Amino acid sequence: MSEEIRRGLVGVIADESAVSKVVPETNSLTYRGYPVQELCEACAFEEVAFLLWNGELPTKAELAAFRAEEASQRAISPALHRVIADFPKDAHPMDAIRTAVSFLGMEDPETADVSEPATRRKAMRILAKVPTAIAAAARAAKGLPPIDPDPSLTFAENFFHVVFGKVPAKEVVKSFDVSLILYAEHGFNASTFTARTVTSTGADLHGAITAGIAALKGPLHGGANEAVMHMLKEIPGPEAAAAWLESRFDHKALVMGFGHRVYKSGDSRVPTMTKYANIMAEVVGDRRWMETSRVLAEVMLERKNIHPNLDFPAGPAYFLMGFDIPLFTPIFVASRVTGWSAHVIEQAANNRLIRPLSHYIGKAQRSVPSAAERG
Numbered sequence: 001m002s003e004e005i006r007r008g009l010v011g012v013i014a015d016e017s018a019v020s021k022v023v024p025e026t027n028s029l030t031y032r033g034y035p036v037q038e039l040c041e042a043c044a045f046e047e048v049a050f051l052l053w054n055g056e057l058p059t060k061a062e063l064a065a066f067r068a069e070e071a072s073q074r075a076i077s078p079a080l081h082r083v084i085a086d087f088p089k090d091a092h093p094m095d096a097i098r099t100a101v102s103f104l105g106m107e108d109p110e111t112a113d114v115s116e117p118a119t120r121r122k123a124m125r126i127l128a129k130v131p132t133a134i135a136a137a138a139r140a141a142k143g144l145p146p147i148d149p150d151p152s153l154t155f156a157e158n159f160f161h162v163v164f165g166k167v168p169a170k171e172v173v174k175s176f177d178v179s180l181i182l183y184a185e186h187g188f189n190a191s192t193f194t195a196r197t198v199t200s201t202g203a204d205l206h207g208a209i210t211a212g213i214a215a216l217k218g219p220l221h222g223g224a225n226e227a228v229m230h231m232l233k234e235i236p237g238p239e240a241a242a243a244w245l246e247s248r249f250d251h252k253a254l255v256m257g258f259g260h261r262v263y264k265s266g267d268s269r270v271p272t273m274t275k276y277a278n279i280m281a282e283v284v285g286d287r288r289w290m291e292t293s294r295v296l297a298e299v300m301l302e303r304k305n306i307h308p309n310l311d312f313p314a315g316p317a318y319f320l321m322g323f324d325i326p327l328f329t330p331i332f333v334a335s336r337v338t339g340w341s342a343h344v345i346e347q348a349a350n351n352r353l354i355r356p357l358s359h360y361i362g363k364a365q366r367s368v369p370s371a372a373e374r375g
């Protein structure tokens with residue numbers, strides 16, 4: 001066996017997958033064969049969720065059944081509401097949703113059943129309940145009561161409803177829906193690989209998704225969409241952006257929302273998300289964040305040859321939609337539940353325990369000293 005070490009598993013092909021294909025050379029991303037840009041313009045998030053889980057887009061009847069099932073599962077139990085109400089008020093919403101999904105795992109009637117039909121039913125329940133739990137925790141932290149989900153609303157409309165108590169204009173809902181489609185799936189990214197690793201041990205879907213949420217929180221992964229907005233707020237305006245970046249370069253600091261492990265010449269999702277972030281700027285009548293973003297992207301490319309990733313336009317888009325910054329990565333969770341679940345189903349269907357090796361660099365073997373010798 002080769003002793004070559006691939007730190008960070010860079011370039012390692014760990015398994016096969018039929019869920020999505022990322023082609024960095026052409027900046028292309030397809031879900032089950034369909035370009036994600038086309039899905040964004042032609043489909044709703046629910047259709048894409050169905051596609052990821054079933055391999056084909058739904059017929060009208062299949063979509064109606066999927067929507068009805070998702071809408072009927074949105075309520076969370078009084079027990080979970082009580083637990084959420086008792087969360088520390090300053091808990092990060094990612095910790096809140098990680099804990100809530102773990103709790104859902106204890107309540108679910110089929111938690112221990114890792115058969116494919118049960119996993120599919122559980123995936124639907126998690127997808128439906130995650131927005132309710134995210135919103136209840138966010139509202140509880142502000143001393144506000146939870147809002148019951150509305151089964152007559154789409155997934156995206158209902159997300160706004162449970163967070164704010166109202167559904168915004170259709171352009172806003174469309175921009176949000178597009179972001180959900182773009183965030184839904186991305187191959188063997190860190191959180192999905194985590195979920196697959198948990199699944200490979202024979203553990204259940206709630207465990208895999210709880211672990212996926214933990215991995216997504218990190219600022220090198222999903223947490224970057226929040227970091228982007230903090231960064232934009234720190235920069236006084238577009239005219240100050242180039243000088244601000246130079247000071248980051250002087251300190252060799254990371255610029256959040258830039259760079260990607262797979263894409264080296266541009267993230268395939270960025271043009272679509274930027275288009276919808278710009279639509280948000282027009283709707284709200286506030287172009288400053290997108291102007292500052294444009295300068296940052298130009299200077300990063302010119303000075304470092306590094307392109308923005310999806311988190312870069314998603315951050316200001318969510319801010320312009322009115323979401324508090326700590327809710328940005330939980331929104332990513334609400335979407336990525338679809339991709340994680342598709343991968344869990346795929347992993348379990350053709351499982352092999354994920355267990356790599358390490359190259360040992362510690363002390364050479366030695367004898368345990370007696371207590372007296374240790375002094």
Ligand SMILES: CC(=O)SCCNC(=O)CCNC(=O)[C@H](O)C(C)(C)COP(=O)(O)OP(=O)(O)OC[C@H]1O[C@@H](n2cnc3c(N)ncnc32)[C@H](O)[C@@H]1OP(=O)(O)O
Pocket residue numbers: 008219220221222224253254255256257258259260261262306309310311
């Ligand atoms: C949805 C998502 O999860 S997308 C990713 C979101 N994460 C971020 O936006 C965080 C900022 N970006 C990063 O930290 C990195 O680009 C990662 C983690 C995404 C990818 O990391 P890697 O694939 O390991 O990139 P790698 O370290 O090889 O980068 C190559 C070079 O570009 C530099 N670089 C990469 N990204 C950035 C950045 N955002 N800011 C400044 N320099 C960067 C690296 O420091 C490295 O420089 P060096 O060769 O002088 O050491």
Ligand SMILES: O=C([O-])CC(=O)C(=O)O
Pocket residue numbers: 183185186187188189190221261262309310
């Ligand atoms: O693919 C990655 O490494 C990170 C990413 O963009 C995603 O998970 O959407």
